[in-house]
Amino acid sequence: MGPVVSTCFRVRYGETDQMGFVFNAHYLTWFEMGRTEYCRALSRPYTLWEKEGLFLPVVEASIRYKNPLRYDDRVRLKTSVREVTPYSITFAYKVIREEDSRVAAEGSTKHAFCDRSGKLAREPEPFYGWVLKQLEQTMEEVVPRERKTDIARE
Amino acid sequence: MGPVVSTCFRVRYGETDQMGFVFNAHYLTWFEMGRTEYCRALSRPYTLWEKEGLFLPVVEASIRYKNPLRYDDRVRLKTSVREVTPYSITFAYKVIREEDSRVAAEGSTKHAFCDRSGKLAREPEPFYGWVLKQLEQTMEEVVPRERKTDIARE
Amino acid sequence: MGPVVSTCFRVRYGETDQMGFVFNAHYLTWFEMGRTEYCRALSRPYTLWEKEGLFLPVVEASIRYKNPLRYDDRVRLKTSVREVTPYSITFAYKVIREEDSRVAAEGSTKHAFCDRSGKLAREPEPFYGWVLKQLEQTMEEVVPRERKTDIARE
Amino acid sequence: MGPVVSTCFRVRYGETDQMGFVFNAHYLTWFEMGRTEYCRALSRPYTLWEKEGLFLPVVEASIRYKNPLRYDDRVRLKTSVREVTPYSITFAYKVIREEDSRVAAEGSTKHAFCDRSGKLAREPEPFYGWVLKQLEQTMEEVVPRERKTDIARE
Numbered sequence: 001m002g003p004v005v006s007t008c009f010r011v012r013y014g015e016t017d018q019m020g021f022v023f024n025a026h027y028l029t030w031f032e033m034g035r036t037e038y039c040r041a042l043s044r045p046y047t048l049w050e051k052e053g054l055f056l057p058v059v060e061a062s063i064r065y066k067n068p069l070r071y072d073d074r075v076r077l078k079t080s081v082r083e084v085t086p087y088s089i090t091f092a093y094k095v096i097r098e099e100d101s102r103v104a105a106e107g108s109t110k111h112a113f114c115d116r117s118g119k120l121a122r123e124p125e126p127f128y129g130w131v132l133k134q135l136e137q138t139m140e141e142v143v144p145r146e147r148k149t150d151i152a153r154e
Numbered sequence: 155m156g157p158v159v160s161t162c163f164r165v166r167y168g169e170t171d172q173m174g175f176v177f178n179a180h181y182l183t184w185f186e187m188g189r190t191e192y193c194r195a196l197s198r199p200y201t202l203w204e205k206e207g208l209f210l211p212v213v214e215a216s217i218r219y220k221n222p223l224r225y226d227d228r229v230r231l232k233t234s235v236r237e238v239t240p241y242s243i244t245f246a247y248k249v250i251r252e253e254d255s256r257v258a259a260e261g262s263t264k265h266a267f268c269d270r271s272g273k274l275a276r277e278p279e280p281f282y283g284w285v286l287k288q289l290e291q292t293m294e295e296v297v298p299r300e301r302k303t304d305i306a307r308e
Numbered sequence: 309m310g311p312v313v314s315t316c317f318r319v320r321y322g323e324t325d326q327m328g329f330v331f332n333a334h335y336l337t338w339f340e341m342g343r344t345e346y347c348r349a350l351s352r353p354y355t356l357w358e359k360e361g362l363f364l365p366v367v368e369a370s371i372r373y374k375n376p377l378r379y380d381d382r383v384r385l386k387t388s389v390r391e392v393t394p395y396s397i398t399f400a401y402k403v404i405r406e407e408d409s410r411v412a413a414e415g416s417t418k419h420a421f422c423d424r425s426g427k428l429a430r431e432p433e434p435f436y437g438w439v440l441k442q443l444e445q446t447m448e449e450v451v452p453r454e455r456k457t458d459i460a461r462e
Numbered sequence: 463m464g465p466v467v468s469t470c471f472r473v474r475y476g477e478t479d480q481m482g483f484v485f486n487a488h489y490l491t492w493f494e495m496g497r498t499e500y501c502r503a504l505s506r507p508y509t510l511w512e513k514e515g516l517f518l519p520v521v522e523a524s525i526r527y528k529n530p531l532r533y534d535d536r537v538r539l540k541t542s543v544r545e546v547t548p549y550s551i552t553f554a555y556k557v558i559r560e561e562d563s564r565v566a567a568e569g570s571t572k573h574a575f576c577d578r579s580g581k582l583a584r585e586p587e588p589f590y591g592w593v594l595k596q597l598e599q600t601m602e603e604v605v606p607r608e609r610k611t612d613i614a615r616e
Contacts, residue, residue: 019480171326213527215525
C-alpha cells in the first residue's frame with residue numbers, strides 16, 4: 001500500500017447544501033486535492049507530470065458516504081495508492097472528521113495513463129517507475145505546513 | 155481598517171477552466187473562506203454567530219481580476235473589514251499569488267445583518283460590539299497551523 | 309426497471325478544467341439534476357418529499373467515465389431507478405453526448421430513506437408506495453419544455 | 463442596449479448552502495451561461511470565438527443580491543450588452559424568479575478582448591463588428607427549446 005499522505009482542511013460554507021451537510025459531489029473535488037498532495041509530499045508535484053506530457057484522467061470513481069460533514073468541520077483526507085497496472089493507477093481515500101476521528105467517507109478513483117493527445121500510454125516513464133518505487137518504501141512522516149492563517153495590522 | 159487576516163491555500167484542479175486559469179466564480183467561494191478565517195483568527199468562529207441567530211447574507215459583491223491564477227498556485231488571501239454600518243458589514247479581500255506576490259484579484263462583499271427569519275437586524279449584539287472593537291485594535295500576529303500534509307505508512 | 313427520464317442541458321464553461329474537459333466531480337451534480345427531473349416528470353417534485361419529511365442522503369455513488377465532454381456540449385442525462393429496498397433507493401444514470409449519441413459516463417447513486425432528524429426510515433410512505441408503482445408502469449413519453457432561450461428588445 | 467436574451471433553468475440542489483438559499487458564487491457561473499446563450503441566440507456560439515482565437519477573460523464582476531433563490535426555483539436570466547469599448551465588452555444580467563417575477567439579483571461582468579497568448583486585442587474582428595451590429599438591431603423573439611425532459615420505458 002505504500003505511503004499514506006494526510007491533508008487537512010476545513011469544509012467551506014459553499015460546500016454545504018440545504019440539508020446542512022457537505023454536498024456529495026465535493027468529495028470528488030477533495031479526492032483530487034488528495035492526489036495532488038500525495039504527489040507533492042512524495043516530492044513530484046502533479047504539475048510536473050502534466051508538463052512532462054502525462055495526463056491522468058479519471059476513468060472510475062466510487063464513494064461510500066458514512067457520516068455527514070458540516071461547515072467548518074476540520075477534515076483529514078488520507079490518500080494512498082491501491083493498485084498500479086501498466087495502464088492505470090488507482091488511488092484510495094479516507095475522509096475523516098478530525099474532531100472525533102469518525103470516518104465521513106471512503107472512496108477510490110482509477111486513472112488511465114494518457115499522453116497529451118489523450119491516447120493510452122503503457123508504463124509511462126518516469127512516472128511509472130517513480131510510483132512503483134514509492135509503493136515499496138516506508139516513508140518517514142513529514143509535516144510541511146501547507147496552510148496558515150495570520151493576522152496583521154496594515 | 156483594523157486587523158488583516160491572511161489565509162493561504164492552493165488552487166484546486168477543479169477550480170481551473172479550459173482557459174487554464176481559475177474560473178471567475180471561485181473567487182467568491184474563496185472570499186467566504188476569508189471571512190470564516192477572519193472571524194476564527196479573531197477568536198469568534200462564524201459558526202458561533204449562526205448558532206446565536208445572526209446571519210450575514212451577501213447583498214453586494216464586486217471583484218476586479220488583475221492576474222490569472224493557475225492550478226496548484228499558492229494563494230494568500232488577505233481579509234479585512236472595510237466598513238460597518240448599523241445594518242451591514244463590508245469585507246475587503248486581496249488575493250495574492252505567493253510565488254511572486256502579484257495581486258491576482260481584489261474585491262469586497264457587503265453583508266446585511268439578519269436574524270434567523272431573514273429580517274434585517276440593527277446593530278446585532280454581541281456581534282456588533284465585537285466587530286467594532288476589532289477595528290480599534292492593533293492585533294499581534296498569530297500563526298495557527300491550519301493545514302498540514304503528512305506521510306505515514308499504515 | 310420502469311420509466312427512464314431524459315434531461316437535456318449544456319456543459320457550462322465553469323464545469324471544464326484545464327484539461328479542456330468536464331471535471332469529474334460535476335457528474336455527481338448532474339446526477340442530482342437527473343433525480344430531481346425524474347421525480348418531477350413522474351409528477352412528484354423532490355421538494356415535496358423534503359416538505360413531507362423524507363430525506364434521501366447519498367450513501368454510495370459510483371461513476372465510470374467513458375468519453376470526455378467539452379464546454380457547450382449538449383448532454384442527455386437518462387435517469388431510472390435500479391433498485392428499491394425497504395431502506396434505500398438506487399438510481400442509475402447514463403450521460404450521453406447528444407451530437408453523436410456517445411456514452412460519456414454511467415453511474416449510480418444509492419440513497420437511504422431518512423426522516424428529518426437523519427434517522428433511517430423503513431418503507432416511508434407515501435414515497436415508498438409511489439416509487440414501487442412507478443416501477444410497474446409503462447410511461448408514455450411526455451416532453452415538458454424545461455429550458456428555453458428567447459431574445460427580446462427592451 | 464440591443465437584444466436581451468433570456469435563458470431559463472432551475473436551481474440545482476448542490477447550488478444551495480446550509481442557509482437554504484443559492485450560494486452567492488453560483489450567480490457568476492450563471493452569468494457565464496447567460497453570455498453563452500447570448501452569443502448562441504444571436505447565431506455566433508462562444509465556442510466559435512475561442513476557435514478563432516478570441517478570448518474574453520473577466521476583468522471585473524459585480525452583483526447585487528436582492529432576493530434569495532431556493533432549490534428547484536425556476537430562474538429567468540436576462541443577458542444584454544451594456545457597453546463595448548475598443549478593448550472590452552460589458553455584459554449586464556438580471557436574475558428573475560419565474561414564479562413571481564421577483565428580481566433575485568442584478569449584475570455585470572466586464573471582459574477584456576485577448577488573443578490566444580493572453581495579450582490585449584484592439585477591436586478584434588470579426589467579433590467587434592458583429593457585436594456592434596447586434597447592438598443596433600431590434601431582434602425578433604426566437605424561442606429555441608434548450609432543455610427538455612422526457613420519459614420513456616426502456
